[in-house]
Amino acid sequence: MRHPPRSVLAAVAGAAALIGSVTVPVVTASGAAPACSVEYSVTSQWDSGFQGAVRITNNTAAMSGWSLAFDFAGGQKLTQGWNAKWSQSGTTVTAASESYNGSLATGASVSAGFIASWPESNAVPTSFKLNGTSCNTAAEPSPTPEPTDPAEDGPPVLRVSGNKLVDAGGATRRLLGVNRSGGEFMCVQGRGIFDGPVDDASVKAIAGWKANTVRIPLNEECWLGLSTIDPAYAGANYINAVKDLVAKVKAHGMTPVVELHWTHGQYTGNSAGCSDVHASCQKPMPDMQYTPSFWASVANTFKNDRTVVFDLFNEPYPDRATSTTTQAWQCWRDGGSCPGIGYEVAGMQDLVDSVRGTGATNLILAGGIAYSNDLSQWLTYKPADPAGNLAAAWHVYNFNTCANESCWDSTLAPVAAQVPLVAGEIGENTCAHGFVDQVMKWFDDRGLSYLGWTWNTWDCSSGPSLISSYDGTPTAFGTGLRDHLRALNG
Template sequence: MSGNKIVTTDGKPYRLLGVSRSGGEFACVQGKGLWDSGPVDQASVDAMKTWNIHAVRVPLNEECWLGVNGSPSGATYQQGVKDYVNRLVANGINVILDLHWTWGAYPNSPDWHCKDEHATCQKPMPDARYAPQFWTGVANAFKDNDAVVFDLFNEPYPDMPADWNKTLGWQCLRDGGTCAGLPYEVAGMQDLVDAVRGTGATNLLMVGGLEWTNDMREWLTYKPNDPLNNIAASWHAYSFNACASQSCWDSQIAPLTQQVPVVLGEFGQDDCGFDYMQRLVNWADSHDVSYLAWTWNPWGCTGGAVLIKDWAGTPEPGLGEGYKAHLLTRSPHGDQFVRDPIIAGGS
């Protein structure tokens, strides 16, 4: 990053524009292999390129990476991730590696929430037991590849177990330790920044906010310290989130974009249409915000947020068709098309 912009190695402003590709976070603990039976070969990457996709966010499973749980796990899982990352980068596509599912029991959670201590579902915060170890391993694997970005934790929501006490939530997010309502020791964002930088990795980092990283109001106040000052703000904005209107984006997100790069790592709408998403990407374009829609998986768009009908990249009607058409008019460099973007490490 340079100021409030992500830049390439030659100093030109650059935006991460693309999709999230789900599978690596859940398939290994659900008996579905590594990528949920979906292809990660050259043909699958070629399909992405027909949409003018320049960045792919890849969610990962902490326990599968470390070999603690799941199948494949350990070295086999790690090699599969490395192979996919290398293929994407070789095709001029930046990769965001996202810590998505983590260890840690949340027994006092609402009935709708998963209570399993293993990395089989979303948790409010990463755990001190495994998360720093996970990021040490990932950083060592990719520290020589500055085309890879590290999204330190998918969607923090430590404010919920703290009975929506935002101050306690922000403190937990940054500092970790013993957090209100969580029985396991938490790894804060500072712990994870330290784990990555301790390997010598200079990769761009992404750090989220509260309320499933839709609440970014105190992000600057609680930003972790990075000796390289190479951290972007990770924001998610679905149509059903609290901050889902232009007035909210103008008041809460626009000021943040003046200080740091903002990456909209996930967004979508819950009726398979594109009207909300169109308003959001138009707003993001006008504020130099990066964005990656959820999700490049052919799951059938009945509840929203599914972009494709098949792995060949046939767009779903509505949101898929709309997003593909929009991406085809965009370039990571604005009006300058670049085939092989590489993100510069350091500030």
């Protein structure tokens, strides 16, 4: 969906349970306060690279622009960064302020993040300079995160085999479950991380419907910890909350699908959801400025756990901005300068490359154009995936253009004949379930996957909401999906 119902967004500002983050503490000399303090953290680490962050605190006179310098001591090489202009010369790394975060008052802090390789070691920098002035810091090396091994009774590692999803033993699997909205909008609105509880009891209630999959929408600015987001709901806090929810979903034997929902980039054209440059609504396409970094970070976080599925972008709609369908599909796959979109677009190929560049081989989903409701040229413009683990995603509601069996037969069936097809969102806005019953039957007859929108206690008459309580009590709309899943899975 493009938006959660606004009439219910003010209801809950749920706090998420967090797990510990790996942070190098600030150690200052005794006596006078240092001119500046720098916290350097390694938020995730893998065989040949890592994601890091710096938090700078200015303890002197206000600055109108800042530049932080430090030296890598283990052969590390900067590959990308955000919330600063990052560069590297020899061993020296520099992070210079952007136009939007250059002002740094006395006592104020600013954060920026980066991804780097470490061919020799990941030694932590020991000295930092802010605008040429030494910051009084010291640091200890951070531990390497342990790979996550799926529990024996947990969800399967999925891979594409022809037009089917199969597990490690070659058995055909279907993704059948729900969406858990909240992670895409609560943080950017400064009201929390998830909408409603994400404790064990609430996740167990999803499993009680006999769901085997939970799709988790995310916000790239919150994940990357950009300065416009409340730090309580951003960066390591946000990442750890998502990791914790993923772990709970897996503990109940369900497959977690992490999905990018809201992104950066100003779009005010046809069907714009907002005029804000920040990730406060659905944009027509992902942005090149932050989205590749987001997916590189997400992939590095979960690459050692191939039970986690990656859904690249919620509902692309470049067709609303471009003048021809061909231009829309070219924009969808290749990105760049797209007609009608004012920011540089990251195409689906860019995002597949970002994920695979980390070494992650997790299953990837890619939705088509027209809010993922049009797959008519998906096979023609299918991104190249060196891992061969790419499936098509599709969304359908009773008010969409392709919402009848004739359209499904003509546009979906050819795609489903060649690659796995997952309906990442199905729903209707009438508090009934007659339409989704038709969708589920069509998908059941072909052994395909589908996920209901959404496991949130909103008013089902203003948007498709499956539940009236997080104990799993269904709405009239949700009753259809619950009873169907229980009939399928016992």
